[in-house]
Amino acid sequence: MSARWHIRLLGDFTVERDGIPISLPTRKAAALLAILAMPPGTLVTRERLADLLWSRSAEAQARGSLRQAVAQLRKALDDESGSLVETVGPGLRLASRAVDVDAVTLERALATGAPADLELAGRLYQGEFLAGLSIDEGPFEDWRVAEAARLHRRLVHGLQALLAQHVDRGDLEASLDLGERLVRLDPLAEETYQALLRLHLGRGAPGPAMREYQRCRAALAAGLGVAPSAETEALRRAIRARPPAHEETKAGVLPVIAVLPFTDKGEDAERGYFAREFTADVVSALARFRSFRVVAAQSSFAEAELPASPREIADALGARYLLLGHLARATDSVRLSTELLDVQAGHLVWSDHDEVATTRLPETRDAIARGVAAALAVRIDGDLLCQAMRKPLDSLEVYDCWLRGMARLRQGTPESLIEGRSLFRRALELDPGFARAHSGLSLTYFNDWSCSAWQRWRDDERMAFEHARDGAALDATDHVTQFVLGRILLYRREFARAEQHLDRAEALNPNDADTLAQLAIADAYMGHPERGAERIDLAMRLNPYHDDWYFACAVYPNFIARRLETAIAFGLKAPHAATDVPAYLAAACAHLGQMDAARRHLASYREMFRRNIMPGREPATDEPMRWLLHVNPFSRIEDAQFWAEGLARAGLVIPDDLWRDFPQGPWPD
Numbered sequence: 001m002s003a004r005w006h007i008r009l010l011g012d013f014t015v016e017r018d019g020i021p022i023s024l025p026t027r028k029a030a031a032l033l034a035i036l037a038m039p040p041g042t043l044v045t046r047e048r049l050a051d052l053l054w055s056r057s058a059e060a061q062a063r064g065s066l067r068q069a070v071a072q073l074r075k076a077l078d079d080e081s082g083s084l085v086e087t088v089g090p091g092l093r094l095a096s097r098a099v100d101v102d103a104v105t106l107e108r109a110l111a112t113g114a115p116a117d118l119e120l121a122g123r124l125y126q127g128e129f130l131a132g133l134s135i136d137e138g139p140f141e142d143w144r145v146a147e148a149a150r151l152h153r154r155l156v157h158g159l160q161a162l163l164a165q166h167v168d169r170g171d172l173e174a175s176l177d178l179g180e181r182l183v184r185l186d187p188l189a190e191e192t193y194q195a196l197l198r199l200h201l202g203r204g205a206p207g208p209a210m211r212e213y214q215r216c217r218a219a220l221a222a223g224l225g226v227a228p229s230a231e232t233e234a235l236r237r238a239i240r241a242r243p244p245a246h247e248e249t250k251a252g253v254l255p256v257i258a259v260l261p262f263t264d265k266g267e268d269a270e271r272g273y274f275a276r277e278f279t280a281d282v283v284s285a286l287a288r289f290r291s292f293r294v295v296a297a298q299s300s301f302a303e304a305e306l307p308a309s310p311r312e313i314a315d316a317l318g319a320r321y322l323l324l325g326h327l328a329r330a331t332d333s334v335r336l337s338t339e340l341l342d343v344q345a346g347h348l349v350w351s352d353h354d355e356v357a358t359t360r361l362p363e364t365r366d367a368i369a370r371g372v373a374a375a376l377a378v379r380i381d382g383d384l385l386c387q388a389m390r391k392p393l394d395s396l397e398v399y400d401c402w403l404r405g406m407a408r409l410r411q412g413t414p415e416s417l418i419e420g421r422s423l424f425r426r427a428l429e430l431d432p433g434f435a436r437a438h439s440g441l442s443l444t445y446f447n448d449w450s451c452s453a454w455q456r457w458r459d460d461e462r463m464a465f466e467h468a469r470d471g472a473a474l475d476a477t478d479h480v481t482q483f484v485l486g487r488i489l490l491y492r493r494e495f496a497r498a499e500q501h502l503d504r505a506e507a508l509n510p511n512d513a514d515t516l517a518q519l520a521i522a523d524a525y526m527g528h529p530e531r532g533a534e535r536i537d538l539a540m541r542l543n544p545y546h547d548d549w550y551f552a553c554a555v556y557p558n559f560i561a562r563r564l565e566t567a568i569a570f571g572l573k574a575p576h577a578a579t580d581v582p583a584y585l586a587a588a589c590a591h592l593g594q595m596d597a598a599r600r601h602l603a604s605y606r607e608m609f610r611r612n613i614m615p616g617r618e619p620a621t622d623e624p625m626r627w628l629l630h631v632n633p634f635s636r637i638e639d640a641q642f643w644a645e646g647l648a649r650a651g652l653v654i655p656d657d658l659w660r661d662f663p664q665g666p667w668p669d
Contacts, residue, residue, distance in 0.1 A: 002098055005077075005084070007037050009103045010151075011127025015077075022076060027135050028053055028065075029073045033094070034130055035140075036085065038147065039104040041096035043088055052140045103129060103151060110158040118162040122181070125155050156186050160195065167199045173576060175199045183215075188223045190216060190232060197235040203573050207545035209239045210302045236306070240316040257340075258295040258317045259283045260304040262325035275327055276301070277403035282323070287511035288479075295319055296513040296543030303545075314343040317544065321349065333357050398434055401427035405440045409447070417444045438471030439480045446484050461488060479509035483518065490522055493663045495635045499526055506535075513543035517553040524556035527636045532557030548574035555584050556632075560639050564588040575601075579608045583628055587646025598650035622655040629658065637662050 006016040013030055015022040024030045031053055036044060046066060053069070054062035070092065074085050086093050106124045109117035129148035134141065159182055166175040175196070182192040193216035200209035213228070213236045220226050228236070259282055264275035280297040287294045295317045303313045310322050325338040333355050340350040401423045408420035424440035431437075445464035468484040475481075486501030502522050505515060516539035523532030536554045540546060551574040558567035571585045582605035589598035609624050625647065634640040637659065648654045 005099045007033065007099060007101045008126070009034055009037065009101060009130055010106065010125050011131055013130055013133045017077070024076050025072045026069070027133065029069050029076065030133055031135050031137075031140055032066075032069050033073055033085075034133065035143070036092060036094040037099070037101045037104070039096070040094040040099045040101060043091045043093045045091040047090075049092065052143055053135070053137055055137055055139045102126075103147075106151065107154065110154050113158070113161060115162060115165055118158050121155060121158055122162070122178070125151075128152070152185070156182065156189055156192075159185070160189070160191050163192065163195045167195050167202070170199075170202065172199070172203065172572075172574075183219075187219045190220065190229055193219075194232055194235060197232070197239075201235065201238055205548060205551070205573055206239050207298070207302075207543075207547055207550075209235075210545045213239065214302065214305060240303075240312075254293050255321060256293045256295065256317075256319040257286065257321040257323060258300040258303070258314060258319040259286065259297065259323040260313070260325075261297075261301050262327050264327055264329070273407045274329065274400070274403055277407050278327065279325070280406065281403070282325075284509065284512065286323075287509050289511075292321075293542060294511045296546070298513075298547075299543045299545040310341060311343045318541070320344050398427050398430045398437075401430070402434075402436055402440065405437075409440065409443055412447070417447060420444050433474060435471045435475035435478060435481075438467045438474065439478050439484075442467035442471060442481060442484045446487070461491070464488060477508055479505045479512060479515060482508060483515050487518070487522065490525060490633050491631075493633055493635075495526060498522070511542060513539040513546065516542070517546070517550050520553050521556045524560040524639075525633050525635060527560075527639065529557040529561035533561060533563075549577045552577035552581050555581055559584050559588055559643070562642075564592055568592075575604065576608065579612050580605070580628055580631060582608060583647060583652075584643070586650040586652070587643050590646040590649035591642075595650075598646075602647070602650040602652055621653045625652055625654055625658065633663060635663065 003017050006019075008014045008016075013034060015024065015033065024033065032049065035049065035052060036042075046063065050057075050059070050062035050066055054065045057065060070085060074080055074082060077084055079085055084095050084098070086095055102124050106121045109121040109124070129151050130144050131148075133144075159178060163175060163178050163182060166178060176199075179192060179196045179199075182189065186192070193212055196212045197209050197216075200206070200212060213232065216232060217228050220228060259279060262275045262279045262282075279301075283294055283297045283300075286292075299317060300313075303316050306313075308316070310324075314320065314322055320343060322341045322343055323338065324341065325336065327337075328335045335355045337353045338351060339348060341347075342349050405420040405423035405427070408416040408423065421441060421444040424437045424444070427434050427437035427440075442464050445460045445467065464484055465488045468481040468488070471478055471481040472485060482501045483505035486498045486505060489495075489498035489501060492498075502519060506519060509515060516535045520532040520536035520539070523529060523535060533554070536550065536557065539553070540550055543550070551570045554570040555567050558564075558570065568585060568588050571581050571588075575582055575585065582601045586598045586601035586605060589595070589601060606624060609627065610619060613619075613627060614623070625644065628647075629640060629644075632640070632643070634643075640662065641659070644654050644658065
């Protein structure tokens with residue numbers, strides 16, 4: 001049987017004979033083989049080879065070096081007869097009958113345009129053409145760079161065609177995975193961002209669409225110094241071209257305010273976090289008032305980054321009022337100027353200019369909220385505002401730690417949670433009575449516990465609970481600590497106490513979109529799905545550029561309310577936002593008789609469960625259902641059984657003793 005040769009030119013250069021690596025004697029011999037391999041069977045003249053590999057040598061010397069390199073190459077390849085590296089007339093060629101070259105296979109796959117071949121091309125591209133092979137010869141390097149650029153362009157073009165096919169099919173996971181790879185391959189390829197924008201627009205997800213636009217704009221500005229094309233801007237306008245979130249012409253509808261990020265007049269770029277996080281703090285203070293609605297900071301910040309007039313920003317957010325601010329930090333004071341605009345009437349409603357000591361910043365935040373509420377001439381919860389006042393700080397450093405910690409917390413990565421935790425602890429060291437530091441610490445453990453760290457379930461749950469408890473003891477008006485306490489008590493199946501704290505969280509801050517979204521899940525568990533559906537609807541209106549996990553939050557109350565088509569529609573917008581979402585999709589489809597879809601979603605859940613919850617081992621047959629019931633603390637057995645019945649129809653094993661101890665206790669260690 002004749003040998004089969006495999007040559008890899010994409011990424012690290014390697015040669016294998018029947019799967020066994022072959023070592024070549026010199027870099028020039030490797031370069032010679034690479035030239036002959038593009039593609040095998042192509043005759044390359046000796047003159048051309050000498051020019052590429054020995055450009056600084058005299059002709060006779062270059063020819064002699066070429067003969068020596070050929071001899072070395074044939075010896076290394078066990079090709080003394082010259083049947084592989086063939087001499088043909090004026091040149092050399094690599095016999096094509098027994099040689100596979102990844103770059104050549106990639107080009108053939110790209111040429112067909114078939115989805116399977118484009119997928120193959122993506123797998124074959126393991127790095128830039130001959131990225132690890134360099135020799136001290138300018139002509140060879142010019143050839144290598146030109147070939148690398150050509151292959152890279154062809155690959156990007158082919159993968160963009162594949163991405164368009166994924167987008168047309170609505171294949172979210174495949175589109176996002178391929179889109180991220182294309183951005184890494186060519187961060188300046190605007191067509192990639194456009195495809196992802198169309199994907200998110202098509203699935204009704206303006207938040208991810210807007211963030212894709214912002215990423216495109218930033219990449220083009222940094223890499224090329226240009227703005228997005230007219231086509232990209234048209235897609236951006238499509239993101240914003242939606243019905244206003246609120247119609248104030250209707251009787252009884254509350255006015256809506258959007259707070260744009262305060263600008264920092266300081267020259268220190270590192271201080272950018274301070275202005276943005278202080279603005280988010282102002283949004284939180286305003287959100288405590290029931291007499292108006294406040295757009296979430298995530299959405300107002302996204303709009304503020306676009307080239308648009310105040311009226312356009314307000315219209316896009318469904319807001320009548322815009323709050324704008326400027327700040328400048330000095331050593332021990334901050335100069336603040338704030339304006340409230342009525343964009344429909346086109347006039348200034350209220351303004352304030354002040355220089356405040358750093359120790360008074362938390363009070364100032366609440367004073368801004370007070371001034372806005374008074375300027376709107378509406379009834380406000382005065383006693384609630386008094387409770388919202390925080391203990392004056394001894395120095396800016398404590399408040400600064402809080403702002404930095406919240407900035408890390410919003411990043412949502414395991415590393416940023418650890419960094420935020422360190423900053424909140426530093427704030428407590430400086431001021432043990434600073435309740436908000438306990439709130440921040442509680443959130444770092446709560447997010448870790450409820451999102452990913454199943455192996456630390458009990459420890460993270462305990463730490464989240466203890467810091468929320470301690471924060472609430474210092475300040476009973478912090479809605480975050482009340483929410484965390486309620487969610488943990490819900491998981492502990494202490495439903496009455498849980499509902500007290502969750503209702504308290506909503507009463508303290510009825511306009512916090514993230515909290516409302518999370519409360520929608522809690523409502524589903526506690527048997528109030530209609531209220532949960534109303535809360536997630538309000539959350540999405542207050543934060544139109546929300547993250548995908550909002551869609552997941554909408555699945556739970558709609559499923560429990562038996563609005564299965566609606567639950568499926570939301571779940572398909574973010575099927576991987578949470579490990580248990582595919583299980584809800586599987587059960588809903590099974591109840592509707594859509595068995596192929598039910599089995600497909602159940603397979604997705606099993607894979608996510610194995611990867612996210614049971615890494616390193618194969619789960620027992622009963623574990624997927626037991627885990628689902630543990631992390632979905634239903635108060636009503638009929639809701640849990642309705643879910644389990646759908647999952648059983650889809651093909652999930654339901655343990656015989658599942659309902660013996662309902663509601664279930666802690667997940668076993």
